[in-house]
Amino acid sequence: xxxxxxxxxxxxxxxxxxxxxxxxxxxxxxxxxxxxxxxxxxxxxxxxxxxxxxxxxxxxxxxxxxxxxxxxxxxxxxxxxxxxxxxxxxxxxxxxxxxxxxxxxxxxxxxxxxxxxxxxxxxxxxxxxxxxxx
Amino acid sequence: xxxxxxxxxxxxxxxxxxxxxxxxxxxxxxxxxxxxxxxxxxxxxxxxxxxxxxxxxxxxxxxxxxxxxxxxxxxxxxxxxxxxxxxxxxxxxxxxxxxxxxxxxxxxxxxxxxxxxxxxxxxxxxxxxxxxxx
Numbered sequence: 001x002x003x004x005x006x007x008x009x010x011x012x013x014x015x016x017x018x019x020x021x022x023x024x025x026x027x028x029x030x031x032x033x034x035x036x037x038x039x040x041x042x043x044x045x046x047x048x049x050x051x052x053x054x055x056x057x058x059x060x061x062x063x064x065x066x067x068x069x070x071x072x073x074x075x076x077x078x079x080x081x082x083x084x085x086x087x088x089x090x091x092x093x094x095x096x097x098x099x100x101x102x103x104x105x106x107x108x109x110x111x112x113x114x115x116x117x118x119x120x121x122x123x124x125x126x127x128x129x130x131x132x133x134x
Numbered sequence: 135x136x137x138x139x140x141x142x143x144x145x146x147x148x149x150x151x152x153x154x155x156x157x158x159x160x161x162x163x164x165x166x167x168x169x170x171x172x173x174x175x176x177x178x179x180x181x182x183x184x185x186x187x188x189x190x191x192x193x194x195x196x197x198x199x200x201x202x203x204x205x206x207x208x209x210x211x212x213x214x215x216x217x218x219x220x221x222x223x224x225x226x227x228x229x230x231x232x233x234x235x236x237x238x239x240x241x242x243x244x245x246x247x248x249x250x251x252x253x254x255x256x257x258x259x260x261x262x263x264x265x266x267x268x
Contacts, residue, residue: 029163114181
């Protein structure tokens with residue numbers, strides 16, 4: 001029996017064979033992070049229901065949480081109209097998605113008007129990264 | 135008086151001078167769409183508080199809603215830890231972000247297990263695109 005891979009034909013990978021994937025907290029709706037997937041990472045995510053990305057810096061599969069323990073359990077996978085962005089709804093183990101020890105990677109907010117705008121860090125560090133990555 | 139552009143120095147644009155921007159409904163938390171911005175689009179978004187993207191197909195600024203009327207009023211702008219993804223919290227005029235006439239571009243959900251997975255359209259068309267783009 002051959003696995004049905006028609007579903008992956010609807011996914012448009014870029015020139016590097018990658019597609020951005022948004023991880024959204026399934027309960028709160030908070031956007032936790034954006035990372036990249038290749039076809040293998042996406043297929044493994046579908047099969048294992050744990051988020052697997054492609055690390056562009058390390059050039060290898062990155063099973064989210066493999067070092068930190070901050071695994072993402074995937075409850076839903078969505079695709080946008082152009083087929084070139086993936087959305088994962090996840091349960092974030094440990095409540096920390098960001099390597100800085102914060103819940104979300106989007107911890108900076110632009111404050112002020114156009115002529116005096118600046119980024120404000122709005123979210124607390126929940127765990128010291130030194131304790132996350134030993 | 136020179137405008138302060140230090141904030142834009144924290145933004146990492148890719149080799150094409152672009153950064154992906156996620157539009158999230160500020161109230162419901164629904165992810166509406168992902169599009170691209172160049173520095174000009176981002177600056178204009180900050181100044182006008184209306185989402186302005188860079189259309190990769192048309193190779194010009196795309197003031198969201200310029201044809202459809204489906205303007206996005208921006209209440210918050212966030213940046214991720216690597217500085218290479220923008221998150222906009224928006225009020226979506228008309229309740230439709232997608233060119234297909236749906237609320238969100240992420241209207242396909244992957245159902246089934248790995249060996250029989252398929253995309254299911256889960257969201258209704260709220261307005262016929264023929265009536266949106268005349």
